[in-house]
Amino acid sequence: MVTGGxxxxxxxxxxxxxxxxxxxAQAGSPDGVGSVVHAEEAFRSASVFSLAVALGAALLASLAVSIFLTRRIGRSLGTLAAAAADVAGGRLDSRVPADGMGSxxxxxxxxFNQMAGRLEASDGLRRRLMADVAHELRTPVATLSAYVEGIEDGVLTxxxxxxxxxxGQTSRLARLAQDLAAVTQAESSELELRPRRMDPGELVVVASDSAREAYIAKGVRLEEQVAARLPSVAVDPDRMAQVLGNLLDNALRHTPQDGVVRIRAGAHQAGVVLSVEDSGEGISADHLPHVFERFYRADTARDRVHGGSGIGLAITKALVEAHGGSVSVHSAGSGQGTTFRVFLPAAGGSG
Ligand SMILES: Nc1ncnc2c1ncn2[C@@H]1O[C@H](COP(=O)(O)OP(=O)(O)O)[C@@H](O)[C@H]1O
Ligand SMILES: [Mg+2]
Structure with missing residues (x-):
């Protein structure tokens, strides 16, 4: 303001x-004449006076605006700084109120709020994951140490x-470690896909061929159905085999003897849908939204005996999403069977 003045x-x-x-001079007044000197003097003092008043008023006005703006910015920054300090101090639920501080x-x-929200969510996820892993480790480790102790004491041979x-317990631990590594990799951006242009029918045939033996052993019928003229998809064949293998494995596990499981490939919008439908025990509506979560088991007691750790579908979902696709699950309820669907976009380009 001083510089400007x-x-x-x-x-x-x-x-x-x-x-x-x-x-x-232009008006024809000669230099040094009394009236001209007086007019110039009058101009000078009028300018000085009006300039002084104008500058004073401008100073006051800009001072007022500056104080107003500084206060407002200071207040907004203060709120933000307080929230940032909260988050840094571990209070991840801290948010900045959005009260029209300017665009x-x-x-x-x-x-900031979005960042804090994500931090909070991933912190929650981390805690849950740790708790789940600890819980999963406890049972096999307890069993193992009880047996080892029994053998040491001569109670067991x-x-x-x-x-x-x-x-059994060591392989359960090994499988848990494997699943954890797989789900971590699948959910991170590190997952390396080697996509190839594939015929969806081929994916179905490969998956059901590898599952067939287990199906025959349990006495569950496995049917394939592939629609004609499907567009090809760009997928990593190993990862897709893992996806369909997981779904077929689940379907077999939850379908009683003499049941039927159908694996299908069909068209869906501009892409392809691969589905695995079983006639088994089904999933009740309250469990349905959670089955893709890590460590989620609809029937904990029974599935623990079956040996699943509840990670399979989390891996399945992450793998499909890494391919730009999506998964869904439907079940009319207990005893009504279950259908899992994998939607994949058609491969770009021609052929
Ligand atoms: N085809 C199915 N029929 C009934 N329930 C299923 C089916 N597939 C999955 N589920 C339920 O979803 C849960 C999560 O499945 P998943 O992530 O593969 O874990 P896991 O197979 O290790 O138990 C299972 O524990 C089971 O309760
Ligand atoms: Mg499973």
Whole structure:
């Protein structure tokens, strides 16, 4: 403000009188005549007076605006700084209220809140994951140490039955470690896909061929159905085999003897849908929205005996989404069978 005032003063002082003098000369007033000298003097003092008043008023006005703006920005920044300090201190539920601080600040506040929200969600996920892993580890480790202690104390002998229990528990631990690594990889962006242009029918045939033996052993019929003239899809064949293998494995596990499982490939909008439908025990409506969550088991007691850790469908979902597709599940309820669907976009380009 001071710089502006001094500049205006100097420039007006330098320019004004000479311009006025030039005008007087043009009007035909000779230099040094009394009336002209008086007019120039009058101009100078009028300019000084009006400039002083104008600069004073401008100073006051800009001071008022500056104070207002500084306060407002200060208040907004203070709110933001407090929220940032909260988040840094671990209170991840802290948010900045969006109360019309101006569009830049509102954007900043929204971005901050979004960041805090994501931090909070991933922190929650991390906690749940740790709790779930601890829970999964507890049972096999407890069983193993009880058996080892029993053998040490001579209460148990290393009979084939004891060995079978030990082996069962160690392989459960090994499978858990494997699943954890797989789901972490599948859900991270590190997942390396080697997509190839594939015929959806071929995916179905490969998947059902590898599952067939287990189906025959349990006495569950496995039917394939592939629609004609399906567009090809760009998928990593190994990952897709893993996806369909998971679904077929689940379907077999939850379908009683003499049941039927159908694996199909059909057209869906601009892409393809692969579905696995079973006539088995079904999933009740309250469990249905959660089956794709890590460690989720609809029937904990029974599935623990079956040996699943509830990670399979989380891996399935992550793998399909990495391909740009999506998954869905439908079940009319207990005893009504279940259908899982995998939607994949058609491969781009021709052929
Ligand atoms: N075809 C199915 N029929 C009935 N329930 C199913 C089916 N597939 C999955 N589920 C339920 O969803 C849960 C999660 O499945 P999944 O993630 O593969 O874990 P897991 O097979 O290790 O138990 C299962 O525990 C089961 O309760
Ligand atoms: Mg499974």
């Amino acid at each position: 001094v500049t205006a003063w100097l420039v007006a002082g330098a320019v004004g009188p000479s311009v006025f003098h030039a005008h007087m 830049e600040f509102d954007e900043l506040a929204a971005a 290393l009979s084939p039955e004891t060995m079978a229990v030990l082996r």
